[in-house]
Amino acid sequence: MxxxxxxxxxxxxxxxxxxxxxxxxxxxxxxxxxxxxxxxxxxxxxxxxxxxxxxxxxxxxxxxxxxxxxxxxxxxxxxxxxxxxxxxxxxxxxxxxxxxxxxxxxxxxxxxxxxxxxxxxxxxxxxxxxxxxxxxxxxxxxxxxxxxxxxxxxxxxxxxxxxxxxxxxxxxxxxxxxxxxxVPEGEYVVPIGQADVKRTGQDVTLICHSKTVSVALKAAEQLAEEGVSAEVVDLRSLRPLDEATITGSVAKTNRAVVVEEGWPHCGIGAQVVDVIQREAFDHLDAPVLRVTQADVPMPYNKQLERLAKPSPEKVVAAARRVLYLD
Amino acid sequence: MTSATAQPKADQTQVELARRMLRQMLLIRRFEEKAAEAYALGKIGGFCHLYIGQEAVAAGSLAALRLDDYVISSYREHGQALVRGVPAKAAMAELYGKATGCSKGKGGSMHLFDAAKRFMGGHGIVGGHVPLATGIGFAIKYQGGDQVCLCYFGEAAVNIGAFHEALNMASVYHLPVIFCCENNRYGMGTAFERVAAVTDVVEHACSYDMAAELVNGMDALAVYAATQRAVERARQGGHPTLLEVRTYRFMGHSMSDPLHGVYRTKDEVEEQKKRDPITQLVAKLKDDAALDQAGLDALDAEVRAEVEDAVKFADESPDPEPAELFTHVLSD
Known part of the structure; x- marks a missing residue:
């Protein structure tokens, strides 16, 4: 290919x-x-x-x-x-x-x-x-x-x-x-509305999309070094949302972190958390946490910008919290 | 010799056109009067913007179009919809929010649609549909057609960015669009001269290297002639035109606005009513001996009956089924 x-x-x-x-x-x-x-x-x-x-x-x-x-x-x-x-x-x-x-x-x-x-x-x-x-x-x-x-x-x-x-x-x-x-050649169509499990795991689900997929995958690698098996669910489609894949993964891992580039207030992660609490409530072993951009306009300064963005370290920290490792 | 035989024929065509337009204008007037009544009775909800006083614009301009041309308008579009051929029953039922309405009761007064008649909607955001008209013009050119798109909007839309972006691109891309500004002098309760640095809308055409014409909107035949010239330009070479049609609304901005409000005087409204486009067209036809009082009465009785039928139809039609709430959100 x-x-x-x-x-x-x-x-x-x-x-x-x-x-x-x-x-x-x-x-x-x-x-x-x-x-x-x-x-x-x-x-x-x-x-x-x-x-x-x-x-x-x-x-x-x-x-x-x-x-x-x-x-x-x-x-x-x-x-x-x-x-x-x-x-x-x-x-x-x-x-x-x-x-x-x-x-x-x-x-x-x-x-x-x-x-x-x-x-x-x-x-x-x-x-x-x-x-x-x-x-x-x-x-x-x-x-x-x-x-x-x-x-x-x-x-x-x-x-x-x-x-x-x-x-x-x-x-x-x-x-x-x-x-x-x-990339497959020629006719290759990904149906809208289907999430994709980019990495399978057992202990925690990292839900992400777009640029934060690479952030979550890096976090999953770091977690693996600590002996934690993280599943990475790439939403791919935000509307409609593939609720079945989200809840299926959380039913398996019992814990979730939602990662996005947007601001926290009324973000995509809030919608995902709504799905999880509604459809997978009995499977949850910990509150779902979110990693988002800081709730500020993006600063220009390189160090401040880095602090504002979601990062593998922030995702690892959130995953450790939902696993009660910290 | 040729001209001698052709002359009466042309006159006859003109008389037939005028009579047809008079019928359409009467239909709009009676339809809107009934809509006002129904609104007062609570049969029609929401916003309802009446077209009374502006009938010559719809009748005159649409007479210059072919059936395969496109029409798009703002939220004051009942008149244009009727002239374009949306049945009075379907239009009234839409105002009533009924399942038999031309938008199945989901659009209402501001969103009458009839795709088969190429009536591409009433749109509710001032100026927002003007770029849509340019887009329809783009599609016509893309498909190699010779249709035109006629777009109605009020003078208040001229102050919004969408108007300028749409005119610029229609001119840059040479699109067959006729921008028909119905200048009724007030954007809701704000007189145009209070909020527009340039009060002659036609002047804006210069900025976009576009043909323009100032038209007496109380004279249906003048509106027809000007639109015909614009249609010609559009069909021949894809040249857009800006028409400024000076008209006046005899009613308030919407049904929640009293007849003249505090922003204009009763005298002003009464003075304008002397220019009533229907009275003027009737007078012209009578002068030309093409209509007598009995003929006018018969015509009026005919349209009144049509509107009565429409009201009865709307009244008796069912509401949309509850399941309709969730249909047409997305195309299957």
Whole structure:
């Protein structure tokens, strides 16, 4: 199986879907001539031309709305945000148009659209450029939300998102674009709504998604050195949430730590904890703990930024607590 | 010789068009009057924005469209929906929130949809649907079609960013979109000149290198002619147009707003009513000897009966089943 970067896996998914379906087009800032701010769209303008790889002005609300309008008239737009931080300007179109038109039209107008781009903190970009938006977006009925952690999942989930008849949010990781992994060639679709056990274990479940999967896997390695067997559940899809996989794992390990890049208040982890207390209450041997970004705007200073982010050490510490090792 | 034979034919077409528009305008007027009554009786809930006074805009502009063109509007869209061919029964039932409504009772007054008629909705966030119109225009160009998208919004939407982003991109991408600003002078209770540095909406077209036209919105035939020119530009070369149609609403902003409120005088409203678009069109048809009082009475009786039927239909229709709560959240 070929090894690809996360970036090239996304590129492959886009190219294959655009080859497969003439209604699929890519629109966003710098996607064409510049070849993508993060080079996800490299080569697509040359292959598909400017009608299908459309450079836009810096006008997130406007081009998100164009995408929704195009979907209303039968196309399958992929809207790229240079980062999800900028997509906040487009929330009216995502929340009030894309997510609601099917319902408020009584089922007449499906909106098959993908909104994608990097999410979460990178390195020292400061408060406005270092935010994780998944709990905002996952709150909205009418949307699906996925957050792939590996190149294979990036390809498979983006293909699933493009083929879905609903608005799908694809949260990519800015720090993941250069990561490498094996990616199946050609037809490879990861169904939306299925978590993936990235490491099996018996003693504690580490629940994570996107960039925090690598954090949890590192934590699991450290825990293994201490003789603790941790299971790593990659949610992959945040809406719908794969409740069965979460509860199945907790039923086995009886303990859980939820890791995310977002802030703690009303975060994804809070939703996961709700699932666990509701569906796996009798299996729990300890309160579920969460590891999140510190409840502050992201600082610029490197040391402070490191302190603000989830880390393997923080996850190990939380795991030790739920195991009553500390 | 050719022109001598063609001339009466053209006139006849014009008369038929005017009569058709008059019927549509009367239908809107009677429909909205009944909606107001039903609202007062508690049969219609939520927000309900009436179109009385603005009928010439919907009737005039939509007469210039083909059935395969697209129409999209704001939350003051009952009139456009009716003219576009959404049956009065389905529209009234939607206002009543009934299962037989054009959006199955899930949209309400602000969200009338009829995809088969290419009526792409009433939308509730001021200006939010203007980029959708540009997107529909984009899809038309992408698919190689020669349709147009006609987008209605009020003058208050001109102050919002979405309007500017949408116009800029429609022009940059050469899209067949007609932006029809219904300038009724008040955004809710705020006079446009109190909140807009530029009060001639057409002026904004300069910023986007777009054709524009200022239109008397109380004259259905003038609205028709201007829209026809815009449609021509759109079909021929994908050139968008900004129309500023000056009109006036005789009712409050919504049913919770009294007729003239504190933001405008009763005198002003009464003065504007002298420009009533229906009265003007009736006068023109009578002048042209194309309509007499008996004909008008018959037409009015016909639309009143249609609206009565719609009210009866809405009243007798069932509510959506409880299970409908969870349908159409996602497409299967």
């Amino acid at each position: 070929p090894t690809l970067t996360y970036r090239d896996a996304l590129n492959q998914a886009l190219r294959e879907e655009m080859q497969r379906d003439g209604n699929v087009f890519l629109m966003g800032e710098e996607v064409g001539v510049y070849q993508g701010a993060y080079k996800v769209s490299r080569g697509l303008l040359e292959e598909f031309g400017p009608m299908r790889v459309v450079d836009t002005p810096i006008a997130e609300l406007g081009f998100a709305g164009i995408g929704v309008g195009a979907a209303m008239a039968g196309l399958r737009p992929v809207i790229e945000f240079m980062t999800w931080n900028f997509a906040v300007l487009a929330l009216d179109q995502i929340v009030n148009s894309a997510a609601k038109i099917l319902y408020e039209s009584g089922g007449q107008l499906p909106i098959p659209i993908v909104f994608r781009g990097p999410n979460g903190a990178a390195l020292q970009l400061g408060a406005q450029h270092s935010q994780a938006w998944e709990s905002w977006l996952s709150h909205i009925p009418g949307l699906k939300v996925v957050a792939p952690a590996t190149p294979a999942d990036a390809k498979g989930l983006l293909k699933a998102a493009i083929r879905d008849d609903n608005p799908v949010i694809v949260l990519e990781g800015e720090m993941l674009y250069n990561t490498k992994g094996e």
